[in-house]
Amino acid sequence: xxxxxxxxxxxxxxxGIDKASAVLEEGGSAGDAVELxxxxxxxxxxxxxxxxxxxxxxxxxxxxxxAYMNGKTLGIGAVAAVKDCKNPISIxxxxxxxxxxxxxxxxxxxxxxxxxxxxxxxxxxxEANDQYEKRKKEIIEENLSPYDGHDTVGIIGLDKNxxxxxxxxxxxxxxxxxxxxxxxxxxxxxxxVDEKIGGASCTGLGEDIMKGCLSYEAVRRMEEGLxxxxxxxxxxxxxxxxxxxxxGKAGAISIIVMDKNGNWAIGxxxxxxxxxxxxxEGIGTYLASVDGxxxxxxxx
Amino acid sequence: xxxxxxxxxxxxxxxGIDKASAVLEEGGSAGDAVELxxxxxxxxxxxxxxxxxxxxxxxxxxxxxxAYMNGKTLGIGAVAAVKDCKNPISIxxxxxxxxxxxxxxxxxxxxxxxxxxxxxxxxxxxEANDQYEKRKKEIIEENLSPYDGHDTVGIIGLDKNxxxxxxxxxxxxxxxxxxxxxxxxxxxxxxxVDEKIGGASCTGLGEDIMKGCLSYEAVRRMEEGLxxxxxxxxxxxxxxxxxxxxxGKAGAISIIVMDKNGNWAIGxxxxxxxxxxxxxEGIGTYLASVDGxxxxxxxx
Numbered sequence: 368x369x370x371x372x373x374x375x376x377x378x379x380x381x382x383g384i385d386k387a388s389a390v391l392e393e394g395g396s397a398g399d400a401v402e403l404x405x406x407x408x409x410x411x412x413x414x415x416x417x418x419x420x421x422x423x424x425x426x427x428x429x430x431x432x433x434a435y436m437n438g439k440t441l442g443i444g445a446v447a448a449v450k451d452c453k454n455p456i457s458i459x460x461x462x463x464x465x466x467x468x469x470x471x472x473x474x475x476x477x478x479x480x481x482x483x484x485x486x487x488x489x490x491x492x493x494e495a496n497d498q499y500e501k502r503k504k505e506i507i508e509e510n511l512s513p514y515d516g517h518d519t520v521g522i523i524g525l526d527k528n529x530x531x532x533x534x535x536x537x538x539x540x541x542x543x544x545x546x547x548x549x550x551x552x553x554x555x556x557x558x559x560v561d562e563k564i565g566g567a568s569c570t571g572l573g574e575d576i577m578k579g580c581l582s583y584e585a586v587r588r589m590e591e592g593l594x595x596x597x598x599x600x601x602x603x604x605x606x607x608x609x610x611x612x613x614x615g616k617a618g619a620i621s622i623i624v625m626d627k628n629g630n631w632a633i634g635x636x637x638x639x640x641x642x643x644x645x646x647x648e649g650i651g652t653y654l655a656s657v658d659g660x661x662x663x664x665x666x667x
Numbered sequence: 668x669x670x671x672x673x674x675x676x677x678x679x680x681x682x683g684i685d686k687a688s689a690v691l692e693e694g695g696s697a698g699d700a701v702e703l704x705x706x707x708x709x710x711x712x713x714x715x716x717x718x719x720x721x722x723x724x725x726x727x728x729x730x731x732x733x734a735y736m737n738g739k740t741l742g743i744g745a746v747a748a749v750k751d752c753k754n755p756i757s758i759x760x761x762x763x764x765x766x767x768x769x770x771x772x773x774x775x776x777x778x779x780x781x782x783x784x785x786x787x788x789x790x791x792x793x794e795a796n797d798q799y800e801k802r803k804k805e806i807i808e809e810n811l812s813p814y815d816g817h818d819t820v821g822i823i824g825l826d827k828n829x830x831x832x833x834x835x836x837x838x839x840x841x842x843x844x845x846x847x848x849x850x851x852x853x854x855x856x857x858x859x860v861d862e863k864i865g866g867a868s869c870t871g872l873g874e875d876i877m878k879g880c881l882s883y884e885a886v887r888r889m890e891e892g893l894x895x896x897x898x899x900x901x902x903x904x905x906x907x908x909x910x911x912x913x914x915g916k917a918g919a920i921s922i923i924v925m926d927k928n929g930n931w932a933i934g935x936x937x938x939x940x941x942x943x944x945x946x947x948e949g950i951g952t953y954l955a956s957v958d959g960x961x962x963x964x965x966x967x
Contacts (some may be wrong), residue, residue: 544775
């Protein structure tokens with residue numbers, strides 16, 4: 368038997384991980400725990416970058432991305448640019464059982480979800496709509512760059528049977544172009560897990576994270592024998608430098624990494640909060656702040 | 668100055684690579700050469716897995732995926748599940764210059780293409796429609812698995828200035844579900860290039876290729892100092908075995924790999940044709956056949 372563990376990006380994952388911890392404590396599966404935790408974030412209107420209440424695209428529509436990966440079979444399911452779907456993570460999990468057609472986008476994904484009976488919902492909350500109208504006005508009046516806010520919930524779960532799963536869900540870049548897909552539903556970039564090794568998930572500017580396939584790279588380094596601590600921050604540092612050289616600047620990048628024994632670490636080039644829960648240790652929220660070349664982590 | 672080189676998946680890439688070779692010979696850019704070569708394949712109605720004439724999804728609609736990566740900047744552009752766009756590769760190339768919103772899918776991608784003035788076209792050829800009707804009948808009458816045919820054109824180009832680019836284009840799995848996305852537009856899976864190292868592109872069952880981030884992994888191994896020959900076939904062999912263990916079976920996987928000096932190799936677990944053109948050597952089409960545990964390659 369293993370000791371269960373979970374790690375999730377951003378403090379918004381607290382309530383979901385808290386509930387899901389009970390599932391793992393009782394011997395439930397990593398898949399059930401990760402799905403439950405992410406649904407909790409999707410359902411909460413207070414979080415402006417995931418699910419209901421997520422900030423809309425430049426046309427004022429909420430388009431959502433989500434993915435699910437099974438660390439035992441390497442099965443993946445993902446949806447991108449889906450509208451009116453209450454819980455994209457559940458659609459992604461369902462797709463992860465498919466041999467073909469496991470990544471569906473746009474109308475096709477919505478059609479699949481309807482045929483499978485997944486719950487529909489208008490995902491634009493009144494608050495998100497107000498934010499949109501305000502931002503649109505600011506962009507026009509102050510000639511601002513429209514893009515802002517892109518926090519994905521990514522959660523890695525390890526259950527008592529040693530199974531590992533990773534899931535992600537996001538509304539993507541605020542004011543994104545319709546149909547834009549970031550790293551969150553992209554295997555290797557937004558997520559990767561192999562339960563014989565470990566898992567990883569990223570959040571930040573998807574367009575930049577994708578260029579490094581950072582979640583895959585983190586798991587690969589674990590396979591070589593490095594610990595999460597030896598991987599997470601060095602990987603973000605190296606890759607940020609590479610992007611600075613190649614394109615002048617690196618966007619926000621944060622990564623969570625957990626190995627098959629529940630050892631974890633994070634890496635980031637911006638202020639980044641995250642949540643960890645482990646058997647016998649309970650749950651905690653942490654804040655990582657970048658201070659020059661050093662990243663300091665403290666419990667909050 | 669470097670010696671230019673190109674490699675492309677499947678013999679359908681011959682005419683495009685032949686034309687694009689002249690561009691590289693005259694000192695033209697890898698980007699122009701790769702785009703030209705792929706447009707040639709997209710425009711030809713004889714190829715049933717790319718562009719015009721590509722086989723449709725289960726609703727009889729041709730949905731196309733394409734991607735472009737710039738090996739200098741690591742800039743990527745991709746579209747997935749786009750209808751009625753004559754040359755998806757050109758849209759992908761255009762998107763590769765964007766800092767945000769570089770991967771667009773479905774209606775959003777079509778909207779972007781329209782606004783940017785890209786040519787529209789009904790991509791369903793009469794022949795592809797006949798194939799669709801025939802297959803639909805067979806599936807119903809003989810209770811066959813619908814999925815068949817999934818050949819992506821993937822082309823890596825190296826120009827005299829040492830710049831490298833990779834592009835992909837496909838209509839995906841024949842009879843796929845609407846909105847299905849394979850590996851072709853997914854960075855790290857369908858393609859990857861870093862011109863300080865080399866590039867790679869995959870074709871085959873996208874759902875399986877994605878699970879290994881095979882194009883990224885090939886380039887990473889080149890960065891470690893391995894040659895394309897030491898990478899390509901071993902990578903496909905290793906990963907096919909891994910999939911057999913984890914999910915019982917591995918789908919078709921083929922990879923082309925080229926380093927920054929134009930040295931190339933391929934790896935495959937099925938019969939696979941490809942085209943290579945190099946400065947001073949001219950162009951050739953090759954066929955790789957799997958014979959037990961060995962892959963034999965001969966010029967055709």
